[in-house]
Amino acid sequence: MSIKSIGAKLFASIVHHKTQKWAKNPVATQQKVFEQLIHEAKNTQFGKDHLFETIKSHKDYVKQVPIRDYEELRMYVDRVVKGESDVLWKGKPLYFAKTSGTTSGAKYIPLTKESMPYHIEAARNAILNYVYETGNTDFVDGKMIFLQGSPILEEKNGVKLGRLSGIVAHYVPKYLQKNRMPSWETNCIEDWETKVDAIVEETINEDMAVISGIPSWVQMYFEKLSAKANKPVGDIFKNFNLFIYGGVNYEPYRAKFEKIIGRKVDSIELFPASEGFFAYQDSQKEKGMLLLLNSGIFYEFVKADEFFTEAPKRYTIGEVELGVNYVLILSTNAGLWAYNIGDTVQFTSLKPYRVIVSGRIKHYISAFGEHVIGKEVESALKEAMEDIDVSVNEFTVAPQISPSEGLPYHEWFIEFEKEPNNLEEFALKIDHAMRKQNVYYDDLIVGNVLRTVVITKVAKNGFQEYMKSIGKLGGQNKLPRLSNDRKIANFFH
Missing domain, CATH: 3.30.300 (GMP Synthetase; Chain A, domain 3)
Structure with a gap:
């Protein structure tokens, strides 16, 4: 066993025990996050406008801070983008994650020095939880590939901006950089088809052990790779044994992936977004992803079938039920307050709290009242x-x-x-x-x-x-x- 493998197992054990500590105290953990957020932001413009000084309970918060989506929060975000300080969160953000808006062109989601570490830790902890549960460290000495956006960042009024995956690329720890692919130059290619072709060229003769990305785009990479080598992906990468994914449900792709790889490989599901890293799969045996309750995010949940009614009830973590479709509402240490991210979730477990992503509140069919998600x-x-x-x-x-x-x-x-x-x-x-x-x-x-x-x-x-x-x-x-x-x-x- 390599030194890296031994180190991974020790680190995995430490992270697992830390995770258990807050996971077994969910309500107290969320209450602490809530109080910290209100305290830290009380002197911001948003905090003053919404009387954070007087907020002592979730009931007060509901009364004073309405649920908003990006468009409704935009008047504040625009001021942050223009370079103002202490608007939604203290100081200025470290970055803006630029995402595609549906009605307003680009959206600029702030990332702060308080929120950024949680994006990095969560991805790391997902892998370490897998190591702790399975004991598998075979992949740590192999090459890893992360299919992601370009790491080239622009600047807007003194704040760097780019795609979240491109920003995160700047935070890869040194001990992983030697094993990480593709090269920086290839990662910077903007055109996706050209980029995938370049990644195929770079990786086809490498020992890839971990592959990560959104399933639909990883599938495109696998198809090009398999066609070029004229053999299954599993024969090209004999030590490939871990697929990490997020963004969409893997199940519709699983059979196709197993066929194109030529065998089954373990997988870890992540639930990241520009607005925060919400959950990761903490068990290969249990359904759902562990909701991260100590990551600078206070969660509220609104039943999806009540969401568009007048003043729907906002539930906290101790009030949710299994199998109900909830709209996910966030308040974060990046300055998003009662923010509707648009995703819907269902709880698969309450001890600990695990979720699956059930869809988007805007992506449904109810042309005849059927409420299909x-x-x-x-x-x-x-x-x-x-x-x-x-x-x-x-x-x-x-x-x-x-x-x-x-x-x-x-x-x-x-x-x-x-x-x-x-x-x-x-x-x-x-x-x-x-x-x-x-x-x-x-x-x-x-x-x-x-x-x-x-x-x-x-x-x-x-x-x-x-x-x-x-x-x-x-x-x-x-x-x-x-x-x-x-x-x-x-x-x-």
Whole structure:
């Protein structure tokens, strides 16, 4: 066993015990975070505007700080971007993470000297928890690749800005830099297809042990790699045994990955965002990711089916229930206050608190009152694929409200790697799985308001072409699993 392996096991044990300490005291841990946030920000402009001096409880906070999304917080963010100090958080941010806004162009999410370390620690601790649980340290001496955005940073009024993954690239510890790929020069390539080609060239003869990235873009890398070497990825990288991912659910990709790799590999799921690092998979045996309750973030949860009502109830960690779809609301040490990130989560465990990402509050289908969410379509597809020789590269779902004939329906756009023998039978399997999960959808089928699922085949690389057409190919960009309109659907018709 190498010195690195021994060190990893010792460090993993320390981190595990520290994690257990706060995980076993969730309510007290969150209360402490809440009090620290209010105290630290009471003299900021936001703190003064919302009377932080008088806030003594969560009840006070709810009364004085409404839930906001980026647009509603923008008047404060714009002042920070212009160079003002002490607006949302004390001083100025270290960075702005630049993300794509849906209605307002670029969004600038502040990262502060208080919040930045948690982004780095969480990713590290996810790997160390895996080491602690499995005892596997084989990968620590091999090469690691992180498919991410360019680390080139711009500057705006004295604050550096870039993609979160590019900012994080500046914080790779020295002991990992020798093993880390791709090279800095390759990482700086902006065009995604050119970058992936360069990464293939750089890595094809290396001993890659850990590969990390959003599954859809890692799949693109794997396909190019396998085609060039004319063999499975697992034969190219014989010691590749750990895949780290985030951003989207891995399950729809798992079968395809195992086929292209040629064997099963362990995986660790992460839940990072520019606004904070919220959770990571702490167990290979249990479902869900450990919600990070001591990372400078105070969480509130709003039931998704109540979110758009007048003054919905805001629950704290001690009040949540298993299996309920919650909108995630954040208050952070980067100066986001009662901030709606747009993600929905469900708890899979309350001891400790583990979550799965169930979708986006804006990404749903309810054209007929069915309230279909991302988790349901992913689960339905997975169930339909069981016991059938079929492989799916990518998919999205949209409602067809006014078909040229017959009843309306949900249209599934699927890019198959291997098509089912009978497409109509496969569509019925998906429909059956959807009806089992969603009572509203079932009622609409029974009541002849909707007809069963219709599948539209998408040509090979069709979804990549779509993402390219909207300027979002690669990096941290993700294809929505479902939408309540026909914007994506119209690209394929």
